[in-house]
Amino acid sequence: MEQVAVKTTSSSYNVYIGPVSLGAVKECAENPKKILLISDKTVYSLYGEQVKTLLGEIAPVECLVVESGEEAKSFEEYYRILTFALEKELDRSSMIAALGGGVVGDLAGFAAATFMRGIPFIQIxxxxxxxxxxxxxxxxxxxxxxxxMIGAFHQPAGVFYDPQYLQTLSGGEIRSGMAEVIKHAMIADPLFLEWLQSDSKAVMAPDGQQLAYMIKKGIEIKAQIVSQDEKEKGIRAYLNFGHTLGHAIEAYMGYGRITHGDAVASGMLFAAWLSEKVLGADLNYTRLKEWFHSCSFPQPLVPEMKTEEFLPFMLKDKKAGAGKIIMVLLERIGAPVLYSFSREELQALLDRYRKEELN
Ligand SMILES: NC(=O)c1ccc[n+]([C@@H]2O[C@H](COP(=O)([O-])OP(=O)(O)OC[C@H]3O[C@@H](n4cnc5c(N)ncnc54)[C@H](O)[C@@H]3O)[C@@H](O)[C@H]2O)c1
Known part of the structure; x- marks a missing residue:
């Protein structure tokens, strides 16, 4: 089994890539007395019973199933989890297990971060x-x-990543995840990006070996950055490459109407275009755009949106302040920088980008 160590100021844990190991779960979560398994409807119907039975060998398992998709990252679902945890008498000796994608992980992780001021959780x-x-x-x-906009830093006790589970993902969801793989390559690893660009088929429909390779590469890059800057006081912000616009697209279109990855892909293209215009970087935007398109990512989405309606969502970004928007740009592949725009400056650039893309 492959393993990547994550060492942050607050804690250290491992990401295991391979079948879930009960011994490792027990060890990292310090023999929990009760487990709350949180999953979404789709994932629970595929793997829920299997994981419940497995974790049941460690401690009694209660299950809570949330709606599938971005809508589940809501106050209502969060409140429902806390109520359920109280009703089932979880306490500080309990553990939460998140079985699902980023939605379940973020939601269950936040519940674990805040329930009784924080209990351990694992990610599956x-x-x-x-x-x-x-x-x-x-x-x-x-x-x-x-x-x-509402959240906490709360490290998992361990991450148990079995690529077998990915076999049931749709092409669109694979592409969504691929956007974050590409992001990691763009901000940190030119050779990895070259490898990805050399084979669009591997990007659109990776086989098991290619998937495991991409997962490990992406996790290593993320772990390295997070280990140096857990609370995003500095370089962790580079992981937001493509996200300032990506998050704004998601909020503007309505959560769940577009995958996170498609929105981020559009955001990365805009950030690459900006890097060329503002920093004079040579990223070959046109080639990049064609490659994204050949991997079935949507064409840049901004041209379809009116700047004045759209910009307010970018100003709501956590990295915005005093009318300024801080974005991650690239001096070159593997060399990210933070760049601060005034509202007026960004508005003018967005308008110019829309015009160029519409022509
Ligand atoms: N915490 C972080 O650092 C961080 C980083 C990046 C993204 N995110 C968040 O992650 C979320 C997106 O995550 P996601 O793309 O995994 O979305 P998701 O969790 O909504 O999963 C996407 C869809 O795939 C389904 N699904 C999940 N696993 C499946 C499987 N094995 N087989 C079949 N269907 C399956 C889900 O039911 C859902 O409908 C966003 O909310 C984003 O903000 C968080």
């Missing part, structure tokens, strides 16, 4: 995107006015 990711979301300890829910 089932999407490709979750190679990103399950590692690093960012947990949270959405507010109608902005994505991930």
């Amino acid at each position: 990711p089932t999407t490709l995107l979750a190679h990103d979301s399950a590692v690093g300890g960012k947990t949270g829910i959405n507010h109608p006015l902005g994505k991930n």
Whole structure:
């Protein structure tokens, strides 16, 4: 079994890539007395009973199933989890297990972060995107006015990533996760990006070996960054490459109407275009756009949106302040920088981008 160690200021844990090992679960979660398994409807129907039986060898398991999709990262579902946990008499010797993609991981992680001021939780990711979301300890829910606006840093006790679970993912969900794989390559590893670009088929429909390779690569990059900057005081912000616009697209379109990865892919293209215009970087935007398109990502989405309606969502970004928006740009592949725009500056650039893309 492959293993990646994550060492942050607050805790250290392992990401295991392979079948869930009960011994490792027991050890990292310090023999929990009760387990709350949280999953969504789709994932529970596929793997819920199997995982429940497995974890049942450690301690009694209670299950709570939430709606599938982004809508589940809501106050209502969060409240329902806390009520359920209280009714089932979970306490500080209990553990939460998140079985699902980034939505379940963020939601269950936030419940674990706040229930009785914090109890241990493990991640059992089932999407490709979750190679990103399950590692690093960012947990949270959405507010109608902005994505991930309510949350906490709470590191998992362990991450148990069995690529077998990914076999039932749709092509669209694989592509969504692939956007975060590409993001990791773009901000940190030019050779990895070259490898991805050399084979669009591997990006669109990776086989088991390619998937395991991409997952490990992405997790290693994320683990390295998070280990140096757990609370996003500095370089962790680079992981937001493509996300300032991506999050705004998700909020503007309505949560769940577009996958996180498709929105981020559009955001990365805009950030690459900006990097060329503002920093004079040579990223070959046109080639990048064609490659994204050949991997079936949607064409840049911004041209379809009116800047004045759209910009307010970018200003709600957590990295915005005093009318400024801080975005991650690239001086070159593997060399991210933070760049601060005034509202007016960004508005003008968005308008110019829309015009260029519409022509
Ligand atoms: N915490 C972080 O650091 C971080 C990082 C990146 C993204 N995120 C968050 O992650 C979320 C997106 O995660 P996601 O793309 O995994 O979405 P998701 O959890 O909604 O999963 C996508 C869809 O796939 C289904 N699904 C999941 N696993 C499946 C499987 N094995 N087989 C068949 N269907 C399956 C789900 O039911 C859902 O409908 C967003 O909310 C985003 O904000 C968090």
